[in-house]
Amino acid sequence: MDLQGNIRVLARVRPVLEVERNSGQGTDVTEFPTEVELLVKRDEATRSAFEFDRVFPPSSTQEQVFEGVHPLIVSVLDGFDVAIFAYGQTGSGKTFTMEGDAANPGVNTRAMQTLFELGRQRSNDINYTFTLSVLEIYNESIYDLLSDSATTKGERGRGLDIRQGAAGIIVPGLAAVEVDSMEMVTAQLEQANKARAVGSHDMNEHSSRSHMIVCIHVNGVNAHNGAATRAKLNLIDLAGSERVGKTDASGDRLKEAQNINRSLSALGDVIAALATRSKGSHIPFRNSKLTYLLQDCLSGGGKTLMFCNVSPAAYNLGETICSLNFAARCRAVELG
Numbered sequence: 526m527d528l529q530g531n532i533r534v535l536a537r538v539r540p541v542l543e544v545e546r547n548s549g550q551g552t553d554v555t556e557f558p559t560e561v562e563l564l565v566k567r568d569e570a571t572r573s574a575f576e577f578d579r580v581f582p583p584s585s586t587q588e589q590v591f592e593g594v595h596p597l598i599v600s601v602l603d604g605f606d607v608a609i610f611a612y613g614q615t616g617s618g619k620t621f622t623m624e625g626d627a628a629n630p631g632v633n634t635r636a637m638q639t640l641f642e643l644g645r646q647r648s649n650d651i652n653y654t655f656t657l658s659v660l661e662i663y664n665e666s667i668y669d670l671l672s673d674s675a676t677t678k679g680e681r682g683r684g685l686d687i688r689q690g691a692a693g694i695i696v697p698g699l700a701a702v703e704v705d706s707m708e709m710v711t712a713q714l715e716q717a718n719k720a721r722a723v724g725s726h727d728m729n730e731h732s733s734r735s736h737m738i739v740c741i742h743v744n745g746v747n748a749h750n751g752a753a754t755r756a757k758l759n760l761i762d763l764a765g766s767e768r769v770g771k772t773d774a775s776g777d778r779l780k781e782a783q784n785i786n787r788s789l790s791a792l793g794d795v796i797a798a799l800a801t802r803s804k805g806s807h808i809p810f811r812n813s814k815l816t817y818l819l820q821d822c823l824s825g826g827g828k829t830l831m832f833c834n835v836s837p838a839a840y841n842l843g844e845t846i847c848s849l850n851f852a853a854r855c856r857a858v859e860l861g
């Protein structure tokens with residue numbers, strides 16, 4: 526598949542949930558005229574139209590959604606840094622898209638399976654090793670979700686730093702575990718989810734206010750000539766994008782909302798700056814931990830895919846339009 530520039534933006538609309546239908550909030554405002562268009566009904570007479578690289582309607586399966594991601598996973602094995610984001614308001618389906626559940630595994634599981642399978646197929650020519658790290662960014666601090674102390678100590682400390690290393694961005698001290706089977710990956714991700722719950726009163730609320738990043742480093746050594754490739758795949762479940770008005774929040778809640786707004790707008794700014802840059806111009810990667818950490822994927826030879834997750838229910842209309850505008854802006858500035 527032609528990757529058409531370095532950023533692809535895909536919209537995914539989840540089904541109306543039973544709880545929404547039962548409470549009378551199930552009116553669906555979305556229409557899908559083609560595979561790349563999404564219409565949002567503002568009222569009987571007015572539609573807002575959006576175009577993406579692909580639009581997945583509510584009937585789409587996890588398998589169909591992953592088909593849109595597969596070419597990028599292949600390119601990680603070929604040495605490209607890749608970032609895959611799920612963006613959208615709380616409850617729009619980001620975690621379902623990235624993690625899924627046991628019956629409907631999402632992008633994370635399918636991506637790892639694909640890496641292992643393709644790695645095995647190429648093993649006569651290239652010897653791959655895979656290393657897993659899992660972290661979250663909460664209130665502009667980076668927390669390791671795989672370190673032993675993360676689950677046992679019950680406190681999170683100051684968080685980790687980011688540095689520019691000789692071979693790219695690094696997080697000194699971040700745990701990295703070599704994995705070669707899905708069983709090992711599943712065990713590590715379970716530990717990460719436990720660590721994430723530490724220090725949070727309500728896991729669901731906490732998860733919607735932090736960015737969760739699963740990072741797989743892929744090192745390949747050519748069996749015939751010893752040539753080495755290295756690349757990383759970042760799988761990112763972003764914090765909820767909803768706007769929190771000053772009147773709705775105070776204290777910790779307001780601080781969280783401000784940090785989320787700041788890092789999501791930094792992401793939009795970086796993408797816009799990359800698109801319009803002249804050679805040597807400044808790209809504001811360091812305006813947020815998220816963009817600094819993902820600098821290698823967002824710039825240079827890296828590739829990015831963004832899911833814009835959308836709720837189809839009428840009561841979410843304002844946030845839905847906002848999310849779609851953000852994602853459409855990222856696509857409009859597609860890198861050359």
Ligand SMILES: Nc1ncnc2c1ncn2[C@@H]1O[C@H](COP(=O)(O)OP(=O)(O)OP(=O)(O)O)[C@@H](O)[C@H]1O
Pocket residue numbers: 538539540542583613614615616617618619620621622729732733734764765834
């Ligand atoms: N494509 C889908 N098919 C069926 N159910 C879905 C789909 N997408 C989301 N859901 C369901 O919708 C609910 C909200 O989804 P999810 O938790 O993934 O949202 P989220 O955007 O990750 O929210 P948060 O920001 O709170 O983490 C869940 O019950 C989930 O199972």
